[in-house]
Amino acid sequence: MYKFIDLFAGIGGFRIGFERAGYQCVFSSEIDSHAREMYFHNFSEYPVGDIREIDVKTIPNFDILLAGFPCQPFSIAGEKKGFNDIRGTLFFDIAKIVEYHLPKVVILENVKHFKNHDRGKTLATVLNTLNNLGYTTNWNLLNAINFGVPQNRERTIIVGCLDKIEFDFNKLKKIKAKKLKDILENDNQENFEYLKEEEYTLITNPKQQLSGLIFAGYRNKNIRVNGIRPDTKHLSRVHKQPNRIYSSEGSHPTLSSQESAGRYYILHDGKVRKLTLRECYRLMGFPDDFKLIGSKSKLYNRVGNSIVIPMVEEIANQVKQQLLNPNCTPNHYHSPQQMSLFDFGLSYH
């Protein structure tokens, strides 16, 4: 059985996906006390705390490193000074573990706009660092909606392979997404938080967008009036995500790690209500026996910070087939230094 470590583990979204695909977790790290508590209740182990304080030698042997790490700028990115480029960042702590253990595969996850962060320098530096450590790297933007889940959530995924094998994202099997209405709770009506009719406005003839979302209306909520052009007041309401209402016939926008009040409003069966917490966890692919521990606000933050499990599971399956299968042969013959910041339109000066 292939072994993995779960860094920046949060509530273990990465872990569930890899365990479902038949891998074994041998180490986890997470700094947030509430996330660690939830992790303990669901996996019977407390992750080790701050990654910056881990002695890399104490981590047991493993094949795959998983990390959905916070995005920070690198100060002197692109100067090709190896670890000097990334010192003082949390990615530095990942790279230290990679350098010492040299796992077969490294998988990193980050937000959609990671590729644009610091004008591309952040992604370039991450790829360069892995290349310099001997890894062949590939990255892509993946959307949860392509893995059966009715959430429009794009994330940057980076896959590094020590055996000079390119990971082909095109081979990931896509699953037709359900509709939002297919994942709603029907047996929890007493906990539904409905809006009164005077609290919202529905638009006529809502249309499904390419993303799968059907914007159905907005809450008649605190609108900014100063500086608004005449007759555009409703737009200022509409442009605030927590004021938007989406139809359950479509998909749902990205659940956010910043949203601790759970202001996710849906139109279902002619009524407008908030998604329940369990529905939010279902939108990330968490099973219904996943234990939700602690305050509602923290549970909303945690779910918005996590990763969509069916997407992870498919990555895990493909990593096995494409990178770990004993019949896999190298298909990338360039020297590790081949990846250059010039590929991102940047210069070394």
Ligand SMILES: C[S@@+](CC[C@H](N)C(=O)[O-])C[C@H]1O[C@@H](n2cnc3c(N)ncnc32)[C@H](O)[C@@H]1O
């Ligand atoms: C984007 S979230 C990853 C969530 C995870 N993939 C999941 O399924 O829930 C990043 C996580 O990194 C954790 N983190 C931030 N700084 C850390 C540190 N110094 N050491 C360990 N964990 C840290 C945060 O608390 C947060 O839970």
